[in-house]
Amino acid sequence: MFLLIILAGTITGVLAGLLGIGGGVILVPLLTTAFHIPIHHAIGVSLMTIIATSSMAAAYHLERDSIDIRWGIILASPAVVGAAVGGLLAGRFSQRALALLFASLMVVMSLVMVRRLRRGERSIVPVSPPASAEASDVDETAGTPIACQELRLLAALGILLLAGHLSGLLGIGGGVITVPTLRLLCRVPLRVAVATAHLMLGVTASSAALVYQARGEIPFLLTAATVLGALTGSPLGARLTTKVRSRWIDGVFVALTFALAMRLIWYSP
Amino acid sequence: MVGFLLRWGTLLAGMWILAGSLLFLLGEYAPTTATYSSPKLGSRLLADEGVFFIRPGMMILLLTPVLSTLLIGLSSLRRRDWPVVGATLIIIGVLWLNSPFR
Numbered sequence: 001m002f003l004l005i006i007l008a009g010t011i012t013g014v015l016a017g018l019l020g021i022g023g024g025v026i027l028v029p030l031l032t033t034a035f036h037i038p039i040h041h042a043i044g045v046s047l048m049t050i051i052a053t054s055s056m057a058a059a060y061h062l063e064r065d066s067i068d069i070r071w072g073i074i075l076a077s078p079a080v081v082g083a084a085v086g087g088l089l090a091g092r093f094s095q096r097a098l099a100l101l102f103a104s105l106m107v108v109m110s111l112v113m114v115r116r117l118r119r120g121e122r123s124i125v126p127v128s129p130p131a132s133a134e135a136s137d138v139d140e141t142a143g144t145p146i147a148c149q150e151l152r153l154l155a156a157l158g159i160l161l162l163a164g165h166l167s168g169l170l171g172i173g174g175g176v177i178t179v180p181t182l183r184l185l186c187r188v189p190l191r192v193a194v195a196t197a198h199l200m201l202g203v204t205a206s207s208a209a210l211v212y213q214a215r216g217e218i219p220f221l222l223t224a225a226t227v228l229g230a231l232t233g234s235p236l237g238a239r240l241t242t243k244v245r246s247r248w249i250d251g252v253f254v255a256l257t258f259a260l261a262m263r264l265i266w267y268s269p
Numbered sequence: 270m271v272g273f274l275l276r277w278g279t280l281l282a283g284m285w286i287l288a289g290s291l292l293f294l295l296g297e298y299a300p301t302t303a304t305y306s307s308p309k310l311g312s313r314l315l316a317d318e319g320v321f322f323i324r325p326g327m328m329i330l331l332l333t334p335v336l337s338t339l340l341i342g343l344s345s346l347r348r349r350d351w352p353v354v355g356a357t358l359i360i361i362g363v364l365w366l367n368s369p370f371r
Contacts, residue, residue, distance in 0.1 A: 002294060048330060055279040055333055062272030069271065070353055073341055077356040084363050202275070202334040203360060209331055210367035221293065224286045224323045227330070231283055 002225055005035065009049065009229020015256075016230070017237020018249050022050045022173025022201060023230060025109070028102060029260040031222075033267045039098045040090060041219055043171030044212035047205045048223045049230045050173045054202040056231070061195035068188065068196050075182070076200040078157045079164030079174070080207040086168025087211030099264050102170050106261035109176075113254045117247070156185040160200075168208035173201045270344075271337045278333030285326030293319025335364050 008030055016023030024046040031042035061067050090098060159181045163174035175197050182193035212218050296319060342357030 002290075006290075048327065051330055051334060052279055052283070055275045055330075055337075059272045059276035059279070062275065069341055070345075070350065073338065073345075073353050073360070074356045076338075077359040080360045080363050084367055087367070203338055206331060206334045207360075207364055207367065210364060213331065214367060218327070220320055220323045220327055221290075223327060224290050224293075227283070227286055228290060231279075 001035070002221065005031075005222060005225035006229045008034070009226035010233035010236075011229075012049075012226070013053070013230035013233020014237035014240070015233075015253070016053065017234040018240055019237075019253055022053065022175055023234070024050055024167075024170070024172040025106065025257065026260065027226065027230075028171050029106070029264045031226075032099065033260070033263045037219075037222065038217075039095050039102070040212070040215075040217045041222065043090065043098075044209065044218040045223045045226050046171035047167075047209040047212060048218060049226050050167075050171075050205040051202050051209060052227045053230050053234050054173065054198045054205065056234075058195070058198040058202055061198060064195075066191055066195040067199050068192055069199070071186065071188075072196040072199045075156060075160055075186075075196075076203050078161035079167070079178070079200060079204040082161040082164030082166075083168035083204045083208040084211055086165040086170075087208040088168075089165075090169050091211075091215055098170075099267060103261045103264040105166070105170060105172075106257050106264070110254055110258040110261065113250070113257070117250055117254065152185045156181050159185070164204050164207070167201075167204050168211065171208075174204065175201055271340055274337050274340060275333060278329060278336065282326045282330035282333065285329065286323050289319045289322030289324075289326060291319070292322060295319075335361070338364075 009027070012023045012027045012030065015021075015026055024043075027046045027049060028039065028042045031037040031045060032039045037045075058067065062069075093101070159177065163177035163181070166172060166177070167174040178197040178200055179190075179193050182188040182196060183190060186193075188196065209218065338357060338360050342354060342361065345353035345357065
């Protein structure tokens with residue numbers, strides 16, 4: 001069982017590295033439906049895994065000076081509040097209700113991704129830039145001051161509160177919301193947005209993880225197995241991005257998300 | 270400095286977790302390798318020791334982003350960058366309210 005969960009963590013890590021996402025959207029339903037782990041525990045485990053992978057990614061980007069620390073901290077504050085509230089709220093939901101909520105989010109995500117794929121775009125805005133994209137983004141200067149107008153800033157703070165809330169409630173990183181918010185509302189270059197999001201995701205996940213920890217919903221052995229798997233798998237996945245065609249990866253991700261959503265809907269804890 | 274803290278905090282946590290997981294696996298799956306007189310007791314002790322090692326690893330992992338935020342807040346305080354200090358206080362306040370150390 002322990003070794004199988006390490007394997008599940010590694011697979012999630014590889015997919016997360018390949019797709020540039022946190023991995024919670026795959027890990028939570030996988031642990032719940034394949035290993036019959038209560039969904040609250042699966043969310044706690046997912047949050048700890050997000051802390052590990054995003055901290056390593058943030059450290060990598062900090063060394064390359066591509067994180068806007070100042071705005072990262074300012075914009076992380078509503079997300080941290082939202083995550084704590086989301087974590088507290090999750091405790092009030094039954095397993096079934098939380099599973100259905102998670103599945104609904106996954107179905108919506110799948111539909112949005114299918115639409116994007118049909119229009120010939122990437123299915124998701126990656127939290128980690130694919131290795132091949134790094135060179136082309138290099139001219140977007142690191143540490144560019146963000147020209148956030150007041151209204152845009154308020155909108156960004158509101159959206160990030162919601163992103164943090166979803167992160168705490170469902171154990172997802174929320175990078176799919178954070179990166180576009182930084183890009184579109186705060187006009188941050190993609191490279192800086194992606195890097196700054198990593199710093200924000202780690203702090204946000206910590207806020208929710210502390211709530212789950214206080215409720216005893218972070219099982220140590222299970223978390224150890226997934227953290228080890230994800231720390232091994234995500235760099236491997238990131239390296240594979242240059243070798244596998246992106247449309248093919250996107251297709252697999254959409255199919256996997258939809259299949260896991262269906263499994264979660266019909267799964268009765 | 271923040272990058273250094275994030276990287277080494279996560280790696281340190283990972284090392285504790287890896288050591289704990291190896292001990293747990295030795296206890297769970299290879300009881301005959303235990304050096305105790307009773308193999309079953311030995312394997313159980315090894316597995317428990319594993320959990321004992323994993324626990325501080327989890328705590329370090331959980332505290333790594335918290336400490337890095339605190340570090341950013343302190344350096345902003347020195348620069349009198351009040352919006353960042355305010356945001357840091359909100360973050361640390363929320364984390365403190367949820368913390369088991371409270």
